[in-house]
Amino acid sequence: MITKTRLAxxxxxxxxxxxxxxxxxxxxxxxxxxxxxxxxxxxxxxxTTNSPDRLWVKKLSSEFEKTHKNIKVKIIEVPxxxxxxxxxxxxxxxxxxxxxxxxxxAGFSEYMSKDQLLDLSPYMDSFNAAELGIPEELMKIFQVNxxxxxxxxxxxxxxxxxxxxxxxxxxxxxPPSSYDDATWTWDKMLEDAKKLTVVxxxxxxxxxxxxxxxxxxxxxxxxxxFGHDVFPADxxxxxxxxxxxxxFGNPDVTNDLQKLADLVLKDKVAPPAEFSVGGSDAxxxxxxxMAVDGAWRxxxxxxxxxxxxxxxxxxxxxxxxxxxxxxxxxxxxxxxKHPEAAFEWIKFMAQKENQEQMIELSGGSxxxxxxxxxxxxxxxxxxxxxxxxxVVNGGIxxxxxxxxxxxxxxxxxxxxxxxxxxxxxxGSKKASQVxxxxxxxxxxxxxxxxxxxxx
Amino acid sequence: xxxxxxxxxxxxxxxxxFIVLLVLSIVMLMPALFMISTSFKSNAELxxxxxxxxxxxxxxxxxxxxxEKMELLLYYKNSLLxxxxxxxxxxxxxxxxxxxxxxxxxxxxxALFMILVATLMIPYPATMIPQFVLxxxxxxxxxxxxxxxxxxFGSAYMIFLLRQFFSNLTDELFEAARIDGCxxxxxxxxxxxxxxxxxxxxxxxxxxxxxxxxxxxPVIYLNSNDKYTLPIALAGLSSKFxxxxxxxxxxxxxxxxxPCIALFSFCQKYFVEGISLTGTKS
Numbered sequence: 241m242i243t244k245t246r247l248a249x250x251x252x253x254x255x256x257x258x259x260x261x262x263x264x265x266x267x268x269x270x271x272x273x274x275x276x277x278x279x280x281x282x283x284x285x286x287x288t289t290n291s292p293d294r295l296w297v298k299k300l301s302s303e304f305e306k307t308h309k310n311i312k313v314k315i316i317e318v319p320x321x322x323x324x325x326x327x328x329x330x331x332x333x334x335x336x337x338x339x340x341x342x343x344x345x346a347g348f349s350e351y352m353s354k355d356q357l358l359d360l361s362p363y364m365d366s367f368n369a370a371e372l373g374i375p376e377e378l379m380k381i382f383q384v385n386x387x388x389x390x391x392x393x394x395x396x397x398x399x400x401x402x403x404x405x406x407x408x409x410x411x412x413x414x415p416p417s418s419y420d421d422a423t424w425t426w427d428k429m430l431e432d433a434k435k436l437t438v439v440x441x442x443x444x445x446x447x448x449x450x451x452x453x454x455x456x457x458x459x460x461x462x463x464x465x466f467g468h469d470v471f472p473a474d475x476x477x478x479x480x481x482x483x484x485x486x487x488f489g490n491p492d493v494t495n496d497l498q499k500l501a502d503l504v505l506k507d508k509v510a511p512p513a514e515f516s517v518g519g520s521d522a523x524x525x526x527x528x529x530m531a532v533d534g535a536w537r538x539x540x541x542x543x544x545x546x547x548x549x550x551x552x553x554x555x556x557x558x559x560x561x562x563x564x565x566x567x568x569x570x571x572x573x574x575x576x577k578h579p580e581a582a583f584e585w586i587k588f589m590a591q592k593e594n595q596e597q598m599i600e601l602s603g604g605s606x607x608x609x610x611x612x613x614x615x616x617x618x619x620x621x622x623x624x625x626x627x628x629x630x631v632v633n634g635g636i637x638x639x640x641x642x643x644x645x646x647x648x649x650x651x652x653x654x655x656x657x658x659x660x661x662x663x664x665x666x667g668s669k670k671a672s673q674v675x676x677x678x679x680x681x682x683x684x685x686x687x688x689x690x691x692x693x694x695x
Numbered sequence: 696x697x698x699x700x701x702x703x704x705x706x707x708x709x710x711x712x713f714i715v716l717l718v719l720s721i722v723m724l725m726p727a728l729f730m731i732s733t734s735f736k737s738n739a740e741l742x743x744x745x746x747x748x749x750x751x752x753x754x755x756x757x758x759x760x761x762x763e764k765m766e767l768l769l770y771y772k773n774s775l776l777x778x779x780x781x782x783x784x785x786x787x788x789x790x791x792x793x794x795x796x797x798x799x800x801x802x803x804x805x806a807l808f809m810i811l812v813a814t815l816m817i818p819y820p821a822t823m824i825p826q827f828v829l830x831x832x833x834x835x836x837x838x839x840x841x842x843x844x845x846x847x848f849g850s851a852y853m854i855f856l857l858r859q860f861f862s863n864l865t866d867e868l869f870e871a872a873r874i875d876g877c878x879x880x881x882x883x884x885x886x887x888x889x890x891x892x893x894x895x896x897x898x899x900x901x902x903x904x905x906x907x908x909x910x911x912x913p914v915i916y917l918n919s920n921d922k923y924t925l926p927i928a929l930a931g932l933s934s935k936f937x938x939x940x941x942x943x944x945x946x947x948x949x950x951x952x953x954p955c956i957a958l959f960s961f962c963q964k965y966f967v968e969g970i971s972l973t974g975t976k977s
Contacts, residue, residue, distance in 0.1 A: 285918075289931070289934065290920070290923075290927065290928075290930075290931035291931055291932070291933070291934030291936065291937060292932075292934070292937060293934055293936040293937050314918070315920070316918045317920060317931070318914050318927075319910070319914065319927060319930030319931050319933075320930070320931075320933065320934045320935060320936075321930060322910070322911065322914045322930070325820075325823075325911070325914070325915075326914055326915055328824075329823060329824055329827050329915055332824045332827075332828075333824060333827050333828045333831050335831060335836075443744075443745055444744070444745060521742070521938055522744070524742050524938065525742045525743065525744040526742075526744075527744055536935065536936040536937070539936065539937050539938065540937075540938040543738055543739070543742065543938060544742070545739060545742065603937065605936065
């Protein structure tokens with residue numbers, strides 16, 4: 241009897257657990273929205289991160305709901321590092337969200353190559369990019385065979401931040417923000433970096449002239465800066481981002497990689513990997529004079545305890561490409577039950593006033609619209625707005641889109657390239673000892689990717 | 696009683712041991728000390744190089760303003776709910792299954808146990824998508840059910856751990872109980888479980904810590920911010936696109952580890968008691 245009572249109690253407890261924790265039908269947030277509700281309300285889902293820089297998605301979606309009474313927006317937020325893993329799970333289980341962009345390593349081409357993106361061309365009649373101030377160059381990034389597959393809402397250029405206090409102390413003129421200044425070259429930058437570097441046994445006095453993360457840490461794109469492509473040109477035009485081969489073994493590419501490694505090892509103007517400031521940012525700590533990185537680095541400007549400037553990336557040997565663009569195109573996944581409503585959301589976010597709000601709410605992420613450039617240029621305390629405008633305009637003009645956005649399987653490739661090149665950057669091997677084998681391994685991986693795509 | 700000469704030779708050894716242990720303790724405690732120190736720092740002090748161990752400007756308000764920056768109490772409640780049920784589920788199911796493996800002799804029992812142990816070698820990402828599809832078809836996505844219910848079906852590691860412990864209990868104990876008219880369930884509930892205090896405390900600590908720290912499971916299954924657990928909220932503080940607010944993150948981390956410390960202290964007591972109760976072990 242006692243046993244039966246206990247069994248009944250256990251069953252009851254389990255039932256309570258199951259009942260108490262179950263999901264409500266409307267909170268499932270699964271992709272492709274929900275069917276029309278009783279009042280004809282359509283629910284669309286937007287997939288993003290829960291980091292502060294994406295707060296605008298939540299806030300502006302509330303504004304969107306006020307003006308679009310028949311559309312409800314479900315925000316699915318995940319941590320930055322888990323962005324790709326959750327999205328892949330949702331796609332594999334055929335429950336993708338309606339709208340998202342590329343935030344992790346898997347980019348636009350990853351989904352494009354798998355035929356998972358909705359062709360937005362039928363909706364483009366109601367969307368005038370030029371009127372909204374979105375440059376044609378940015379729209380083209382998301383065009384495949386004449387069809388539009390995503391709308392850019394944010395566009396990060398790469399740029400140089402510099403510490404004016406350290407330049408003044410060394411008596412060196414500030415670097416220019418204009419991309420038209422032909423005197424601003426790699427060699428000039430290196431010369432300045434050497435003068436700005438302070439070698440000392442006293443760790444509090446150590447100072448470096450330069451930190452270089454031109455392509456956001458993706459070494460596969462770095463040789464492009466010097467005018468040497470790692471992948472054939474047709475990879476990004478007619479080949480859907482699927483490279484037929486790679487040229488890591490090419491002597492020019494090898495020399496470029498060695499040149500970058502030598503910033504730390506030979507020239508000693510850049511900090512070694514172990515140089516970190518309590519987990520914080522060595523540039524913001526005032527220990528680095530020039531930092532080349534993505535425009536997201538500007539977000540820390542307002543916390544810095546020194547005067548900061550923004551400069552153009554110097555000329556490195558490639559007359560067409562001087563910086564990397566990270567354009568966040570927003571797309572709609574195939575299978576969305578409410579593509580019109582989803583497109584309305586994208587259109588709403590592209591409006592000038594919303595692009596301006598996005599800059600404010602994100603703490604300084606750049607909009608894709610040139611109409612909001614004034615707002616962006618004036619957002620950062622103590623930085624000359626003209627410098628920011630020059631750098632953004634020049635960056636778009638001379639920018640090449642980040643490989644991560646354009647090549648399927650870029651995450652896997654990046655891991656391989658990073659692992660193989662690590663000995664070069666920590667000084668245990670020369671680039672020439674590593675790149676022939678890297679070329680071979682990467683070719684095998686590329687062949688596998690092409691076979692997977694042809695299936 | 697040790698002689699004076701023995702004490703003299705033992706003293707330098709002990710002193711050396713003490714010094715080594717002290718140094719190792721400091722090394723082990725450094726990350727925790729740095730976490731506490733960072734939690735009291737101002738935004739400006741976070742950027743100082745070299746970093747300070749004792750903050751110049753101690754910001755106690757970091758511990759209160761965090762509640763304005765994030766809904767910490769909500770995430771706390773959610774984490775406690777999920778971990779609490781996982782601990783209950785794991786304790787009930789794993790102990791019962793482990794008891795079954797020890798007490799019942801049936802054909803294929805050992806093979807079944809080997810298969811169970813082999814499942815420990817399957818990494819979570821390998822089963823992630825099929826499991827997600829299963830729970831999606833059950834309509835459980837964006838609920839705690841995919842996180843909690845599997846715990847009520849046993850955990851391979853915990854079953855393994857408890858089985859080892861149950862197998863140390865003497866058969867005579869259960870035979871005597873059976874003679875007195877005790878059912879199998881009662882033997883399990885009233886005899887086996889009370890004798891396994893240390894093992895149950897260990898299972899409770901492990902399952903709580905693992906579920907409390909679990910990030911991937913909640914990330915995959917939960918879609919609504921109001922259902923998120925602490926690890927998701929903490930992970931949301933860092934992004935490639937922003938300077939990480941380490942002081943806020945460390946305050947949140949300290950609040951997060953408090954229940955773990957409390958549980959460990961609580962279970963440690965039972966752990967000791969459990970050992971004294973297991974005097975009847977063979």
